[in-house]
Amino acid sequence: MKFYDCTTAPSPRRVRILMAEKGIEIDTVQVDLMKGEQLTEEFREINPLGQVPVLELDDGTRITEVMAICRYLEEIYPDNSLFGRDPVERAKVESINDQLQANGMVAVMEAFRNATPGFVDRAMPGPHNYEQIPALSERGLLRLDNFFSDLEAHLASNQYMVEDYFSIADITGFTVVEFARWVKKSIPDECSEVNRWYHQIKQRPSTAA
Numbered sequence: 001m002k003f004y005d006c007t008t009a010p011s012p013r014r015v016r017i018l019m020a021e022k023g024i025e026i027d028t029v030q031v032d033l034m035k036g037e038q039l040t041e042e043f044r045e046i047n048p049l050g051q052v053p054v055l056e057l058d059d060g061t062r063i064t065e066v067m068a069i070c071r072y073l074e075e076i077y078p079d080n081s082l083f084g085r086d087p088v089e090r091a092k093v094e095s096i097n098d099q100l101q102a103n104g105m106v107a108v109m110e111a112f113r114n115a116t117p118g119f120v121d122r123a124m125p126g127p128h129n130y131e132q133i134p135a136l137s138e139r140g141l142l143r144l145d146n147f148f149s150d151l152e153a154h155l156a157s158n159q160y161m162v163e164d165y166f167s168i169a170d171i172t173g174f175t176v177v178e179f180a181r182w183v184k185k186s187i188p189d190e191c192s193e194v195n196r197w198y199h200q201i202k203q204r205p206s207t208a209a
Helices: 010-022 041-046 066-076 087-113 134-155 168-183 192-202
Strands: 002-005 027-030 054-056 062-064
Touching: 002 010, 010 066, 010 168, 054 066, 062 066, 066 168, 087 134, 087 168, 134 168, 134 192, 168 192
Parallel strands: 002 027
Antiparallel strands: 002 054, 054 062
């Protein structure tokens, strides 16, 4: 297999953390997003969407999108399950992971890409150009305030995102918190439970991936 990565980007980092948790080693190709390598004709043949990550299988099949890649790796490396150990737990993991993606990851992306000068006319990732909308950046920052507040309430009764079970949802949440620093948003002082959870995750060797 071959993994197309960018070490500075938050999306492929989620896959790297999962791989580290499971002890998976895959040949990696770095794609420099800042230089626009993802939009070159060569890379667009690998992923027409012009995005990382991409997992290329030995038979040439290419899997795009973070969760699709993570689910595939979970299937072929089932030890140390990160998607739930029974039907109910799997449903809970997927539910909270979707919420973290929608209310956290997307909020940071809105705030960052709609205000950063380097993303003029590139406010959305992918093959098409979209102009920046400053109001979306402002909304993204507000959404992050609510994200931390809601997370604080959730973690008050959960050790991890799903009770006492470390999962892909924790990987997503952790990546959101670190990505939020790109828009100068950190864990608020009053969010003691979020801070407790974050430092618990940060101690895991996989987060250095």
